[in-house]
Amino acid sequence: MHAEQLEIIDFLRRTSPFTELPDEALAEVAGQVEVAYYKAGSPILSFAEEIHHWYLIRSGAVEVFRRNGELYNRLSEGGFFGEFGLLRNNRVRFPVTALEDTLVYLIAEPLFNRLFEAHERFADLVEVEDQTRLRHAVERQKDANPLLNAPAETLIGRPPLCLTADASARTAAQRMSEEGASSLLIRGPGADDRAGLVGILTDRDLRDRLLAPGLPYDTPVSQIMSTDLHWVRHSEFVFEAMLLMLRHNLHHLPVLKRDQVLGVIALSDIIRHESQNSLFVVRSIYQAQSLEELVALRQDVRASFSRMVNEDANSRMIGGAMAMIGRSFKQRLLELGEEKLGEPPVPYCFLALGSMAREEQLIVTDQDNAMILDNRYDASLHEGYFRDLAEFVCDGLAACGYSYCSGKIMASNPQWRQPLRVWEENFSQWIEQPTAEFLLHSSIFFDLEGVWGNLHWADMLNQLIRRKARQNRRFLAAMARNALHRTPPLGFFKGFVMETDGQHSHSINMKRRGTAPLADLLRVHGLSVGSQARNSFERLRDVIDANILPPGRGPDLRDALELISMVRIRHQALDLEAGREPDNRVEPDNLSDFERKNLKDAFQILSNAQKFLRYRYA
Amino acid sequence: MLYLKPKSEAPQAPEGQAVSQPPDWPERLAELAEQARHPALQAYYRAGCVAADTPLEAAPLLAMDFETTGMDPAKDDIVSIGLLPMSLRRIRCAEASHWLIRPRGRLHEDSVVIHRITHSALHRAPDLLEILEPLLEQMQGRIGVVHHRGMERAFLDAALRQRIGEGISFPLIDTMELEARLHRNKPLGLWQRLRGQRPVSIRLGQSRARYHLPFYRPHHALTDALACAELLQAQVAHRFSANTPLHELWC
Numbered sequence: 001m002h003a004e005q006l007e008i009i010d011f012l013r014r015t016s017p018f019t020e021l022p023d024e025a026l027a028e029v030a031g032q033v034e035v036a037y038y039k040a041g042s043p044i045l046s047f048a049e050e051i052h053h054w055y056l057i058r059s060g061a062v063e064v065f066r067r068n069g070e071l072y073n074r075l076s077e078g079g080f081f082g083e084f085g086l087l088r089n090n091r092v093r094f095p096v097t098a099l100e101d102t103l104v105y106l107i108a109e110p111l112f113n114r115l116f117e118a119h120e121r122f123a124d125l126v127e128v129e130d131q132t133r134l135r136h137a138v139e140r141q142k143d144a145n146p147l148l149n150a151p152a153e154t155l156i157g158r159p160p161l162c163l164t165a166d167a168s169a170r171t172a173a174q175r176m177s178e179e180g181a182s183s184l185l186i187r188g189p190g191a192d193d194r195a196g197l198v199g200i201l202t203d204r205d206l207r208d209r210l211l212a213p214g215l216p217y218d219t220p221v222s223q224i225m226s227t228d229l230h231w232v233r234h235s236e237f238v239f240e241a242m243l244l245m246l247r248h249n250l251h252h253l254p255v256l257k258r259d260q261v262l263g264v265i266a267l268s269d270i271i272r273h274e275s276q277n278s279l280f281v282v283r284s285i286y287q288a289q290s291l292e293e294l295v296a297l298r299q300d301v302r303a304s305f306s307r308m309v310n311e312d313a314n315s316r317m318i319g320g321a322m323a324m325i326g327r328s329f330k331q332r333l334l335e336l337g338e339e340k341l342g343e344p345p346v347p348y349c350f351l352a353l354g355s356m357a358r359e360e361q362l363i364v365t366d367q368d369n370a371m372i373l374d375n376r377y378d379a380s381l382h383e384g385y386f387r388d389l390a391e392f393v394c395d396g397l398a399a400c401g402y403s404y405c406s407g408k409i410m411a412s413n414p415q416w417r418q419p420l421r422v423w424e425e426n427f428s429q430w431i432e433q434p435t436a437e438f439l440l441h442s443s444i445f446f447d448l449e450g451v452w453g454n455l456h457w458a459d460m461l462n463q464l465i466r467r468k469a470r471q472n473r474r475f476l477a478a479m480a481r482n483a484l485h486r487t488p489p490l491g492f493f494k495g496f497v498m499e500t501d502g503q504h505s506h507s508i509n510m511k512r513r514g515t516a517p518l519a520d521l522l523r524v525h526g527l528s529v530g531s532q533a534r535n536s537f538e539r540l541r542d543v544i545d546a547n548i549l550p551p552g553r554g555p556d557l558r559d560a561l562e563l564i565s566m567v568r569i570r571h572q573a574l575d576l577e578a579g580r581e582p583d584n585r586v587e588p589d590n591l592s593d594f595e596r597k598n599l600k601d602a603f604q605i606l607s608n609a610q611k612f613l614r615y616r617y618a
Numbered sequence: 619m620l621y622l623k624p625k626s627e628a629p630q631a632p633e634g635q636a637v638s639q640p641p642d643w644p645e646r647l648a649e650l651a652e653q654a655r656h657p658a659l660q661a662y663y664r665a666g667c668v669a670a671d672t673p674l675e676a677a678p679l680l681a682m683d684f685e686t687t688g689m690d691p692a693k694d695d696i697v698s699i700g701l702l703p704m705s706l707r708r709i710r711c712a713e714a715s716h717w718l719i720r721p722r723g724r725l726h727e728d729s730v731v732i733h734r735i736t737h738s739a740l741h742r743a744p745d746l747l748e749i750l751e752p753l754l755e756q757m758q759g760r761i762g763v764v765h766h767r768g769m770e771r772a773f774l775d776a777a778l779r780q781r782i783g784e785g786i787s788f789p790l791i792d793t794m795e796l797e798a799r800l801h802r803n804k805p806l807g808l809w810q811r812l813r814g815q816r817p818v819s820i821r822l823g824q825s826r827a828r829y830h831l832p833f834y835r836p837h838h839a840l841t842d843a844l845a846c847a848e849l850l851q852a853q854v855a856h857r858f859s860a861n862t863p864l865h866e867l868w869c
Contacts, residue, residue, distance in 0.1 A: 004700070004716045004840040011832075035709035035844065037831070037851035059832040101830035101855075103848060106708070 005030040008105065011058060015078045016593040017125030025115060034106040038098035045096040051085040053106035060102030064094045071490070073600065074099065078593055083126055086112060125597075152241045152255050153234040155270065156263035160185050160254070165198055165222035169210050172201055172221050183252040183264055186225045197261065199225035202252055231256050232265075239317040242270050243359075246282060246324055280304075285328040291396050294332060298401045301325055302576055305363045309573035315565035316537050319360035326356050327451045329400050330369070330393065334452045337392040344389070345382045346374035350452040353409065357449035358519065359535045360565075363572050364582050367394060367402040368409045368444050370416040372457045377419045386417055409444055420457050427461060431468045434478035442479060443520050446527070447534050462532075469527040473617075476528050480617035483520035484610050488603035489513045507585035510568035518561050518606055521613055525549075528617070536561060550612065557609055560602035567591070567599055640869045643667050643761075643789040656782045658751050665758040667789055668864065675706045675860035679791070680760035681847035682770050683839045685735060687721050691776035695721035696746060697735050700839030701756050702847050704763070706860055709847045715756055716840045718743040722780065747781050757788060761868055765822045765846045767792040791867045793849045797825045800857070825849055829856065 008030035012018040018026060034053070038044050038060075045051065047067055057079045064073040064081055072094055075081060085092045086109055107115075116123045162185045163172055172184055188198040201221050209215075209224040230248055232241045234257040241253055251267045281300045288294045304325070308318050334350055353368040355361045371390060373382070390411035398404050411417050418426070430438045430445075446465060450458025469475055489508050508514075519536050526539035529546035533539045537558065544554035568584060575582035591599070644666050651663035668677055681702040688694035701715040718735065720743045746753075764770045767790050775785040797820040819825070822845055823836060829852035834845045854862070 004714070004838065005711055005844065006838060007834040007841050007844070008711070030711070031714075032712045034711065035848060035851075036707060037829075037848055037855055039852075039855040042855070060830060101852065103831055 008033060017122045020121040020125065021115065021119055025119070029107060029111065032108060032111055036104050036106060038102045038104070040098055040100050043095070043097050045082065045092045047092055047095045049092045051082055051090055051092050052109045053082060054080065054086055054112040055082040056080045056105045056107065058103040058105050061099040062096050062102055063099045064096050066094065073490070151235050152232045152238055152265060153262055155238060155265045156255055157269070158263060160261045160263045162187050163221060165189065166220050168218040169206065169221055169224060170217040173206060182266060185254060185261060185264065186221055197229060197254065199227045200229060200252060200254065201225040234262055238270065239320060241265060243320050243324060281325055282328045285325065285332050288332060291336065291399065294329060294396065295399045301401065302363060306573050306576050309569055315562055315569060318569055319362065322361040322363065323356045323359040326361050326402065327352060329397060330451050333393045333396040337389045340392065341385060341388055345385055346376050347454045348373045348386065349450045349454045349457045350411065351458055352449045352451045354444045354447055357447040357534055360519065362569060364584055365402060366405045367397045368405050369411050370409065371411040372423055373417065373419045375419050375421050390417060409441060423461055424464060427464055428468060431472055431475045434475050439478055439482045442482060443523065446523060449534065466530060466532065470530045476524060477617045479524045479527070480613050483517065483524050484614055486512055486517040487610070488517065488606040490603055490607060507587045509584050510564060510571065510586050511584040514564040515568060517610065518564065521609055524613060524617065553609065553612070556605045560605040563598055563602045567595060640865060642670055643868065644669055650787060655784060658754050659784065659786060662754040662758055667759055667761060670865035671863045673861045673863060674854060674858065674867070677864050678760045679704045679763050680757060681709065681763045681843040683764065683842035683846060684770050684773055685837065685839050686773055687723065691772040693723065695723050696773050696777055697721050697740060698839040699753065700843040702840065702843040703760065704847045706851065706854055709844065714840060715752070717749050719746050719749065720744065746777050761864065762788055762790040763846055763850050764790055764792055765849065766794040767869065789868050791850060792869060793825070793846055793853060794820050795869065796853050796867065822846065822849065829853070
């Protein structure tokens with residue numbers, strides 16, 4: 001028999017999952033298919049009907065329903081269906097109707113089974129469980145660059161060098177010279193937690209605290225060491241260590257495994273490890289001497305974003321690094337502002353809100369910020385100063401690529417520049433009497449972080465939110481309802497026609513319909529279990545630990561969040577590469593079949609998670 | 619399938635009605651069985667076909683397409699045949715047949731350009747006579763489905779006359795004629811022509827596009843047979859029904 005159906009072979013060859021099959025198998029499929037045409041609106045498969053074929057859409061579109069008639073999925077050219085029924089007792093589980101005039105190729109059960117058994121990758125992609133398919137996709141992504149996602153312990157070069165706290169500075173210096181080390185860990189007299197560590201001594205401590213003040217060499221190290229100890233757990237990622245070091249301006253970080261010190265990683269280890277990255281951008285930001293110099297760094301920010309994407313960084317690293325960069329801009333602008341305007345008349349704290357506070361910032365972002373002022377603030381005396389400072393920072397951020405917040409949630413708006421007690425009253429009232437107006441802002445205000453000034457106030461507000469929200473069911477219910485406003489675009493996969501908001505009707509807003517609803521959802525769960533975390537992945541970790549999700553849903557949500565975020569990130573990177581202004585709107589042409597299928601699974605998971613949220617809090 | 623303009627004799631009847639009275643094919647095939655002398659031909663006619671009032675969904679069909687050396691059945695010959703058994707519901711690629719055939723007479727350069735079948739490919743190909751039995755066996759009992767009946771029936775008839783001294787006739791559904799019924803039943807008015815309207819094309823590709831069928835590269839006999847088979851399914855889904863009796867379509 002001739003396998004002469006070239007048109008069919010050509011189609012299969014460019015359609016996933018057939019792309020995984022060798023040519024002989026494609027020829028066999030092409031020679032064996034049956035073809036059927038369905039007019040728009042006509043049923044293709046009915047519930048419980050017997051099924052002995054696998055269906056591949058050659059042209060047109062279909063709708064797949066649940067048994068209760070609810071829309072489950074839309075599929076277009078290259079989509080397939082019927083595998084559920086074929087792999088389970090040959091009865092149709094999901095009825096299918098033609099949405100448009102549709103031509104389908106049918107593959108008979110014996111051939112389908114043979115392909116499924118003989119070709120592993122093909123089977124992976126056809127996999128009955130959508131979630132399984134997604135898991136594979138995310139895992140493959142992880143495999144792509146093991147080093148960037150490496151645990152911190154992989155950077156440790158040697159066992160830790162330790163001294164006791166009563167040793168002299170001279171002994172310490174000799175030891176460091178012998179070992180060629182730039183730091184030593186200092187142990188206390190008795191066994192303590194954190195492996196008995198009481199401090200760390202570095203080259204810099206010897207210089208700044210011993211030589212410069214002219215102390216004698218037999219000074220005990222306990223007097224010159226740094227006691228403000230930070231450390232990472234051995235299983236935390238390298239990038240988490242990196243963020244911690246950037247944040248606290250550390251050059252050395254001990255790595256702990258339970259109560260054991262495994263070693264110390266130095267900033268230079270990380271720099272070597274991850275040579276070109278956002279660290280340098282951050283350094284340039286701190287070195288910039290004027291607004292003009294800061295504005296000029298915009299290109300470097302974008303380059304470092306692209307580089308991270310190209311190096312297969314995960315969404316958390318990229319979101320964390322971009323937030324770090326954004327925070328640095330704010331800090332430097334505030335420094336420049338204070339230089340220009342003079343010392344602040346009363347203390348204040350500058351807040352980052354929303355995605356920056358969650359460490360989920362990307363390249364396209366607007367500024368959401370606010371100011372906490374000292375309770376001694378007197379508008380008649382101090383308003384001018386803080387208005388000028390806030391305007392300097394907000395205008396500066398806009399010039400650096402962080403566009404003004406359309407909802408005016410900015411420190412330059414006097415409404416969001418208030419003394420601490422007003423903030424405390426506001427937050428208490430918002431939680432106790434959640435009004436519609438406030439709920440509009442809740443997704444922004446409930447993720448807050450101090451970036452400059454008296455950071456302690458930001459912590460106090462965070463504690464207040466955590467304490468009050470958890471106890472207030474009515475508030476959680478209101479937050480949950482709010483989190484359900486933005487729905488995932490399940491109609492997305494039929495020609496992307498569902499986003500009907502005017503000019504961009506052929507694209508899908510991945511932030512509004514994807515990452516934002518996910519962040520909203522995790523915030524509600526996070527608040528309800530009293531999580532201290534702000535990052536969505538960390539919130540999810542706490543939510544999973546609290547055991548409130550149905551089994552298996554937690555990991556599914558993590559994969560969905562990662563996948564949706566990465567599609568958004570890659571889309572922005574592609575825009576940058578092509579010289580376009582990046583945005584959040586993904587066009588179908590920029591997605592591979594594979595991404596489309598996985599994205600669909602991810603949105604399905606989000607949709608299910610929203611249903612659970614409604615059920616749990618409403 | 620060579621794309622021809624509809625001939626001037628193109629049917630001009632209201633939609634849903636056959637052009638001229640088609641033969642009653644079971645009766646006609648029985649008559650021809652009496653006259654035929656070649657055994658393969660006799661066997662074909664004797665197998666007969668389903669009755670004129672058979673609903674479409676019960677009719678065994680066979681999508682057909684020939685590639686030829688030119689347009690004139692009297693001078694030109696067949697170089698390939700694609701056959702695809704089908705029903706209203708399914709087209710069955712697994713039972714398809716495709717043959718290359720060595721034509722008698724010259725292979726014109728211009729037709730080679732169209733169907734891309736070259737001399738060397740045909741050098742080892744059989745003569746039509748050698749495949750006549752399997753060809754007629756595939757056709758037995760089935761109603762042919764073609765796009766533009768001027769080709770397949772006329773060419774097979776002429777080719778057999780040349781080889782065995784007697785021709786052939788067989789029942790067909792013509793998807794082009796079904797399109798013509800819809801789009802050629804009244805000529806465009808002067809006003810429409812002034813406004814630059816052109817008559818709707820009833821060529822295979824354009825007809826398929828109207829039913830949202832995908833584009834297939836033309837001029838491979840089996841691909842064209844598939845294209846024609848899908849078109850019939852689409853036409854029936856939109857304009858007829860599974861219960862439409864066969865005699866409303868065949869000719």
